[in-house]
Amino acid sequence: MLDLPFFLDTLSTLIGGVPLTLQLTVLSVSSGAMLAFALALMRVSGNPLLDYPARFYIFAFRGTPVLVQIYIVYYGLSQFPVLRQSMLWPFLREAYWCAVIALALNTAAYSAELIRGGLNSVAVGQIEAARALGMSRPLAFRRIILPQAFRQMLPAYSNEIILMVKSTALASTITLLEVTGLAAKLISQSYRPVEVFIGAGAIYLTINFLIARLCAALQTALSPEKRAAPAPAQSPETEAPRHG
């Protein structure tokens, strides 16, 4: 039987881990997105010297478990004296930053392919029209390709963010007390895994539900062309072309 008072007590303890879970998500997704954008540009550059390194990166990070990546960053970086003596060491030695780095590197690999897919989805005719009206490549990229690619990839990207929220649970394996870390600690004290994990699951579900809604709202706001046409101004009929 579910012990309700214990469950509520657990829930309030676990909610204390939400800020850390969200921090890990926001930091890794935002920095991962920047790296992903660079990787996607390398992939679509058409230059093998840029394309192949990006391909290899994506292959490596999609082909190995996030947990392994977290361990490599957390336990592996301290093996390099260069890093230990560097200015970055105060960061790199923190489990918090190791988790952010590993998660960011991981999401960058997946997101790069999403961004590349978005860029490739832009119809040739849209780009030709931009060129035919005198737009330079950078201008056409900024004004036409990027906005269309962004709208196209947003649904898949919201999925990736949700996957990242769930991946932050792995940070508990390197001592971080985010929601799952707190849950593990509570279980070792109470020996009541069912209530604790149901509580943790409910929290993740709520976060992800909110993220999905937020992204859907953003998608709608950015895609007025998918909504119904605005109400006709005065005349419901289009006027015929005026006689010249």
Add this chain to the structure above:
Amino acid sequence: MADPTLAGRPNTPAVELAGIRKSYGHHEVLHGVSLAAQDGEVVSILGASGSGKSTLLRCINMLEIPDAGTVAIQGEAIAITRRPGQPPRSADMAQVGRLRAKATMVFQSFNLWSHLTILENLVEAPVHVQKRDRRECLAEAEALLARVGIADKRHHYPAHLSGGQQQRAAIARALAMKPSLMLFDEPTSALDPELVGEVLKVIRDLAAEGRTMLIVTHEMGFAREVSDRVVFLHRGVVEEEGPPAELFANPRSDRLRQFLSREGWKTSAPC
């Protein structure tokens, strides 16, 4: 109507192509095409599917870079870098951008930018390419939309317009650049038959106001009525060229005669 072959011609042609060649792989599509249009002239380009009409038009604004030959717009030759073993490319992208803004193109499939409203489609390039004042551009765009009869659609997205309305908007978008030359690549071929008329009407009005236009079309009646000169392209060469009255009534070459009869056109010449 001007004749580009006149000796000591007083005006530089609006556009002049000389010896244009273009291959895709080992397949040469254009075998040295020369063509000119004077200011105010309307030239229709006819030809069977695959004869190279689109390729020729796209060589004018460098959407395709010709392998050989020159393109000059209002006397300014477009610089092309050609090195053996490499595909040709534009030598000066800034020049190409400037000339494209002067010689705007209207596509068969409209290609309005789907994420922008009709009004935004019209001001996008004038504001960002020509760096003109946004408010001024908006006012001009409204006037252009009224002119092509879709003022009430200015806040709609392209997806909410019929094909005919989209093409009229695309023509207005090309006009918003204040071009000195307009290129039309089968502007009505993607339209339902009942929508063709409204687009042809807009183009006809442009011809009447003396715009310089190169029009690739399969609308024979329209080409005959609106053009100052007709060019018949066959397998990448100009097979026949002349005033529409002559060309349609008395085609000299068998190829043009066959082409016209396939298009359902009755010529006066015996077959």
